[in-house]
Amino acid sequence: MKQDLSALRDDLKTRGIDVLRFVYADILGLPRSKDVLVSQLDKAAHNGPAFCQGVWVTTTRGGVLDGDNIASDGLQDMVSQLDASTITEMPWEPGVAYVIADAFNPDETENMLSPRTVLRKVIDEYNKLGLQPVVGPELEFYIADRTPEGGYKRSLSQTGRVYTTGAMVDPRGTFLHLMRMLDQMNIGVFAGNHEFSPGQYEINLWHSEALDAADRTFLFKTAIKDIVARTDQHATFLGKPWSDEGGSGFHLHFSVTDLNGVNLMHDGAGQLSKVAKQMIAGVTANANGLTALTNPTVNAFKRLGPDTLAPYRANWGFDNRSCMVRVPPERGQGTRLEVRVGDAAANPYLVIAGVLAAALDGIKKDLEAPADAVGMAYDNEGAAILPVTFTEALDALEANSDLHEHLAKQMVDVFLVLKRDEIARYEAEVEDPSTRDVTQWEIDEYFADY
Secondary structure, three states: OOOOOOHHHHHHHOOOOEEEEEEEEEOOEEEEEEEEHHHHHHOOOOOOOOOEEEHHHHHOOOEEEEEEEEEEEOOOEEEEEEEEOOEEEOOOOOOEEOOOOOEEEOOOOOOOHHHHHHHHHHHHHHHHHHEEEEEEEEEEEEEEEEEOOOOEEEOOOOOOOOOEOOOOOOOOOOHHHHHHHHHHOOOEEEEEEEOOOOEOOOEEOOOEEEHHHHHHHHHHHHHHHHHHHHHHHHHOOOOOOOHHHHHHHEEEEEEEOOOOOOOEEOOOOOOOOOOHHHHHHHHHOOOOHHHHHHHHOOOOHHHOOOOOOOOOOOOOOOOOOOOOOEEEOOHHHOOEEEEEEOOOOHHHHHHHHHHHHHHHHHHHHOOOOOOOOOOOOOOOOOOOOOOOOOHHHHHHHHOOOOHHHHOOOOHHHHHHHHHHHHHHHHHOOOOOOOOOOOOOHHHHHHHHHO
C-alpha cells in the first residue's frame, strides 16, 4: 500500500515528533527496530528501511542459524513498510514515536517469516467465513533489581501482597510510573496491581480485533522493558524466573463476532453456540503442537505441571481455572473462551495466531468438543496430558500439518530450527537438563531479552 510519506512527515513534525522508531517482532518475539529521522521520512521509508533477513534466524546469544536457507543464500535483504495506524508516541522519550512495520521481500511480496504477516493470514481465513476474531490478552511480569555482581533479584521479598497497590508493593514508584506512561500511549491499558508472587505485577488491556490486540500487546511488552530499564531496574516476562516463586502467564481471551461486531459465541439462551464448541474442539485437538507456540522456551515448561494453577491437560471447563480452556461466566456480547496455557515470554503474534489457527481447524473440520471438566481437573484422566518438555511440544508442532497450513510452514520451520538449537545448547551446557529448578543457563539465555 502506497502512502503519502510527505504528508505524514509534515503531520509528525506538527506533533513534535522528530524520530520514528520502526519496530517489529522477530520470530522469537523480540523487538527489532531502526530509528528514522522524520525530516528524512519521505526518502528513507520510500522503499524501506531495509533489514537483513538474518534477523529471522538470530538467537538470543547472537548466533545466526541457517533456517530457510537464509544464511546459505547470502543473508539477503528484506524491506519494511510502516503501518501509519500504529504510530504511538513514547511519553518517556519526548519527540520519539513507535511505528509497527510490516516485512516484505525485495520483490514486494509478503515476507511469510514475519509473525505479524502470519497472524494477518489467519485472520483473513476467518474473514472469508464471515467471522472476526476478537482478543483480550492478560500478561504478568516481574520487576527485578540489578545486583552488584551483574545478576538480578526480586524487587520485593514480602509475600501475600496479591491485589495490592501503593508503596507497600511499589516502594520506588516504578509501577505507578509505568501505568502513567502506558496510559499516555493509548494502547488500551486500564488497570493494574501487584500479583501473587513478590515483585510480580499484572496490567490489564482492553480486548479488540485480533491484529490490533497483538500490536498493542507487542508495544506493551516493548514499552515496559524500555521504561523500567531507565529506572536501573529490569522488567522480565520470563515464564519462570525464580525456582521458589510462581511463574508469569499469558492468558488469552478470545471470541468471534460477525463482520458487524455481533458476538457469535452463544446461542441466545445462555448456552455456548456451535461455533464456540467447534473452537474449543480445535484448541484441545491441536493442544500439543499449540503448546510449542504458547510456551516457546525451555524455561516455560518449568512453570507448567499438576497443581500449579497452570494447565496440565488438554481440557476445558466452565469457569474452571484448572483447565487449559476456561469459559468465563459472562454471556451475551461477553461470551468468550480463555486459553490459560500461555507463557508471558511468548511472542504475542504467534500466541494469537496459534490459538486462532487451532480454533479455525475446529471450525473448518466441524470438530466436536469433548466433555467439559468439572472440579480440579489435574487428575481427570478424560483428557490427555499436555507436553511436559519443550522437545515434546516441538515434535508435536512439527507433526501437525494442519497448524502448518493455517499459519505458514516457512515460519514454523524456522521457529523449529531456532528452538531445536536452543534445546541443544541447554542440554549441552546444563549438568542436569531434566531439573525443575531454574538454571543459570536460563537466566543468561532469557532474562534480559524476555
